[in-house]
Amino acid sequence: MKITAIEKYGLRCLLVLAKVGPDTQLSISEIAVKEGLSVPYTSKLLSILRKAGLVQAERGRGGGFNITRKAADITLFDVLTALGGPLVEPHHCSRYTGNLKECIHIDRCSVHDVLDSLADYVQQFLTDTTLEDILKENKTVYLKKDDYKLILTRAGVENKLTG
Amino acid sequence: MKITAIEKYGLRCLLVLAKVGPDTQLSISEIAVKEGLSVPYTSKLLSILRKAGLVQAERGRGGGFNITRKAADITLFDVLTALGGPLVEPHHCSRYTGNLKECIHIDRCSVHDVLDSLADYVQQFLTDTTLEDILKENKTVYLKKDDYKLILTRAGVENKLTG
DNA sequence: ATAATACTTTACTTTTTTGTAAGGATTTTA
DNA sequence: TAAAATCCTTACAAAAAAGTAAAGTATTAT
Numbered sequence: 001m002k003i004t005a006i007e008k009y010g011l012r013c014l015l016v017l018a019k020v021g022p023d024t025q026l027s028i029s030e031i032a033v034k035e036g037l038s039v040p041y042t043s044k045l046l047s048i049l050r051k052a053g054l055v056q057a058e059r060g061r062g063g064g065f066n067i068t069r070k071a072a073d074i075t076l077f078d079v080l081t082a083l084g085g086p087l088v089e090p091h092h093c094s095r096y097t098g099n100l101k102e103c104i105h106i107d108r109c110s111v112h113d114v115l116d117s118l119a120d121y122v123q124q125f126l127t128d129t130t131l132e133d134i135l136k137e138n139k140t141v142y143l144k145k146d147d148y149k150l151i152l153t154r155a156g157v158e159n160k161l162t163g
Numbered sequence: 164m165k166i167t168a169i170e171k172y173g174l175r176c177l178l179v180l181a182k183v184g185p186d187t188q189l190s191i192s193e194i195a196v197k198e199g200l201s202v203p204y205t206s207k208l209l210s211i212l213r214k215a216g217l218v219q220a221e222r223g224r225g226g227g228f229n230i231t232r233k234a235a236d237i238t239l240f241d242v243l244t245a246l247g248g249p250l251v252e253p254h255h256c257s258r259y260t261g262n263l264k265e266c267i268h269i270d271r272c273s274v275h276d277v278l279d280s281l282a283d284y285v286q287q288f289l290t291d292t293t294l295e296d297i298l299k300e301n302k303t304v305y306l307k308k309d310d311y312k313l314i315l316t317r318a319g320v321e322n323k324l325t326g
Numbered sequence: 327a328t329a330a331t332a333c334t335t336t337a338c339t340t341t342t343t344t345g346t347a348a349g350g351a352t353t354t355t356a
Numbered sequence: 357t358a359a360a361a362t363c364c365t366t367a368c369a370a371a372a373a374a375g376t377a378a379a380g381t382a383t384t385a386t
Contacts, residue, residue, distance in 0.1 A: 001247055003164050036261035040346055060353025061361040084164055098199035114297050121288050134277050203376055223383025224331040
């Protein structure tokens, strides 16, 4: 489980466009220079972002790319999903079947369950974090399990929260 | 950002050993059959787990693998780190430098900052989840941001918690 | 001792991902 | 209408990851 190169570089390219806002266009080569990437590679990354609807392109002389929404309206989840797909494949158990036709745990897969929980958990962070947060270096504060237990106890709130 | 095949299959092999406990040995071929994997591949996965100290091997007739600690004492973080390394490379910015010698954002990299935060956040889930939790299908409940904000407000607790 | 069992290591092949190259299509400007 | 600028598409090359194969080493039972 790693952040891939395409995810990181793609995010960086999009942040360049987020910084200048939806009303400003930049060309591929401008973005490439800003990020220290090759023009063809930058082109590929922007193409992925365009197909996901995060940026728009205009061709011809004077053309370029602009971000389609403002930074506060794009989450890290939107970006990473566009660039790298979901953390857990939707049909994970039918894809990773080892040597067999079907996953040997197809009936009840505790591994798949826990990975799905992890994916949900990660998604919460990603959807809570917008490009604006990244540009402004806002850090979202998450509560550690022990902290909230303590607070709930102190506050006399019963600890029966849904996940 | 994806769970890799090695991470998933490696976890499954370790769970087989976790289920029978530290005092029971199973051979590679027994594990391979249980998980529907090839013997050589299973062998490779167990070798990785052994080098990480999560399982022990005994050679020769009657040999096999056993888990070194009981399920409650091994976390998902231990397992996934052994099989796939860290989510964010420690020297991420010096590795992903595009075409340049150094990352163009080396002085102050907001992307790296947010990815580090994500890694910390993920690590919390992974260290909170043990192999026993997976075997028993315990689900750890995490509080959503909006939920705890509401509770804190109701309880009159000031919302200044450290991450 | 020797054969059988079972792990270990190294190297190789296949597949996937990353990154590049080249020609094509579109728009603007003169 | 032609040239210049710019994005678009497809195919290819290189690198990394996944998975296999084969020969080696250690242990036990006979």
